[in-house]
Amino acid sequence: MAVDPDELSSAIRDALGESGALGATVLQLARRIDGSPGGIRAVLGSLRDRGDVLRIGRGLWVLRDYERLDGHRDFVDPAEFVERFRSEQGVALGVYRGPITFRANEALPVHRWWPYVQGYSAEFVDGVLDAQELGRGATVLDPFAGSGTTLVEARRHGARAWGTELLAPAVLAARVKTHLELDPLRLERAAATVLARARDRRVGLLPFLRETERQFAPSALEELTRLRDALPREGTPIADALRLTFGRILIPSSRLHRSPCLGYDRRSRSDGPGPFDRFASAIVDVAEDLRTLGPERPKLGPPATVEARDAREGSWPDGTVDLAVTSPPYVNGMDYVMNYKVDLAWLGYARSYADLAALRAREVACDNLPRTETRAFLGTRGAPDPWLAELLPRIRENVRRKGTYRRDDMHAVVHRYFADLLPVLAGVRRALRPGGRCVVVVGDSLLAGTYVPGDLLLARLAERVGLGIVAVEVARSRRSGQRRSFELRETVVTLERARSAG
Ligand SMILES: C[S@@+](CC[C@H](N)C(=O)[O-])C[C@H]1O[C@@H](n2cnc3c(N)ncnc32)[C@H](O)[C@@H]1O
Known part of the structure; x- marks a missing residue:
């Protein structure tokens, strides 16, 4: 017709x-x-x-x-929130100067062992540590430790570094990267043994991910399964370093990239080195960095503690932390489980889709949060902040009007995101010594046509649990994935526990 x-x-x-x-x-x-x-x-x-x-x-x-969002009936634009924040919290937005993204780390010793697009720069952490003038033996906490950028730099400043993180490959990275006492020669020998064993092995089983054969060329799969099966069990510093290096070569050996989300390459990469060669050359980098950093060893802080634990439990001992430097997931920013499913599956941390879903339910809420979680959450509590109480119905209404948004419970995801941050902030507040600071890198979002000032909301929640807002500084601008022309920002929020005990 x-x-x-x-x-x-x-x-x-x-x-x-x-x-x-x-x-x-x-x-x-x-x-x-x-x-x-x-x-x-x-x-x-x-x-x-x-x-x-x-x-x-x-x-x-x-x-x-x-074309423009501002001017529409129910759109509250970023400038309006900045102004409200200035009048309600008494803090105007400043500017942070200096590199903030992980990119700068990719050429740095140790940080290059496991590039983590979602991390921040070592230089940023160094700047914060220098500014706080912490004495040797001070304690530095990162509740969302990721690949351990804070922990590595804290140790290098002579501090006791302490982190929690849920994503197992990131926990492994943080553990290996903070263990700088590793003997490079022993590592090289162990890697040579693994490679020799792998060359002798039969091709092994593929991980459970349905798309594995699309993700990798057949020759890469053969070498990767043989290499994986030749690795020692996790648990010793050498075994952990070998396993992390295996994890590091997975994406470069595949038809995938992270930019920052996991996606397929348009062009085939079949002409690059195979996994065996990539593994060997990645080990050379690790050994070289360990040798370069050798002279620093006497100045390192005590061994770092990296706990595979939910930051929302927040059970760090009271009043023991001098400084927290961290970056939580951003509102609706990233599904870490989806992005690292290849690493989770190949390293044996997830053995089924149910394992991935269970991990996703424990991570700070993202927009792939299982519906069972939002259903369980909805109606159990009110919004923890008046701004949020205004924003949530607006998100809900926008989604309803559109009719075909990818999930109709988006407002509940956003609600849960902030409800997830609250106990972490309260836990950090308790853990800090009076006068101790917490420096947070976080971003804002555009969600279902609603602007969500995630950075200012985090600062407001922090104030609610007893942390004072020292500064809110914009470090860079970002583009909204939903609307390329809409400018978002990445912000450094500095908080402080009051000096008088309380
Ligand atoms: C922005 S990244 C941190 C990156 C880190 N600053 C770095 O440089 O590598 C946020 C991290 O929070 C972790 N995370 C999310 N929910 C968590 C939770 N409930 N407990 C602990 N970690 C969590 C994610 O797995 C992710 O690694």
Whole structure:
């Protein structure tokens, strides 16, 4: 049956009007107005040429009227929150200067052993440690330790480093990277033994991930299974370093990349070195760094403690921490489990999809949080902050208006995210000595067409649990994944436990 282009065009306009600032993809439009994706694409093309619609990123289309979010009835823009924060908290936004992202670490000894896109720069941590002028033997905590950037630098400053982290490959990275006493020669010999054993082994079983054969070329899979099966069990410093190095070569040996989310490469990478060669050269890097850092050993702080534990438990001993430096997941920012599922599966930390789901339920909420979790959570408590009490219904209403958003309980995910942060902040507040500071790197978000000032909300929650806000400084701007033209920021929030006990 022929479809009248004018009718289709007005149906598309109506559907986009309903979706408002959130926009809709071709497939969502096709479902909504029962049209063919091809026909809809063609009409969208001509509407775009006439300047009536535009693409805002991730395949989303909006009516021209929604090109800018500000000016729309229920949109509260970032500047308005900054102003409210200044009048309610008495703190104006400042500027942080210096590299903040992990990228700078990729060329640095030790930090390069396990590149973690979600980490921050060692230079940032150094700057914070220097500014606090901590004496030797001070204690530094990172409740969301990730790959251990804070812990490595704290040890190198002579401090006692203490971290908690849930993502097992990151825990492994933090443990290996803080154990700088490792003998490089013993490591090289152990790696040579692993490689010799791997060359003699048969090809092993693939991990449980359904897409493994799409992720890797057959020759890479053969070498990786043989290498994995030749590795010693986790638990000694040498075994851990060998296992981390195996983890480090997984993505470079695959057809995947992280930028920062895990995705497939457009071009094939079949001509690169194989896993055996990659493993051998990664070990050379680790051994070289251990030799370079050898002279620093006498100045290192005591051995670091890296606990594979939920930061929400927050059970660090009271009043023992001089400084906390950390970065939690950002609101709706990243599904760490999805992004590190290859590492989790190949290193044996997850043996099924149920294992991945169980881990995701314990991590600070992201937008892939199992629905059972939001269902269990909804209605059990009120929003922990008045700003949040305003924002949550707005997110809910935007999602309802759009009708086809990827999950209709997005407001509950955001609610749980902040409810997850609250006990961590309270735990850090208790753990800090009076006068101790907590420096947090965090970002804001654009969610379902609603701006969520995650950084300012975190500062407000911190104030609620008894931490004073010392400074809120913008370190860089980021682009929203939902709407490329919308500018977000990454912020350094400095908090302090009051000097008088209490
Ligand atoms: C932004 S990353 C931290 C990166 C770190 N600063 C670095 O440089 O490597 C946030 C980390 O929080 C961890 N995380 C999320 N929920 C957690 C929880 N409930 N307990 C402990 N760690 C958690 C994630 O696994 C992730 O590694």
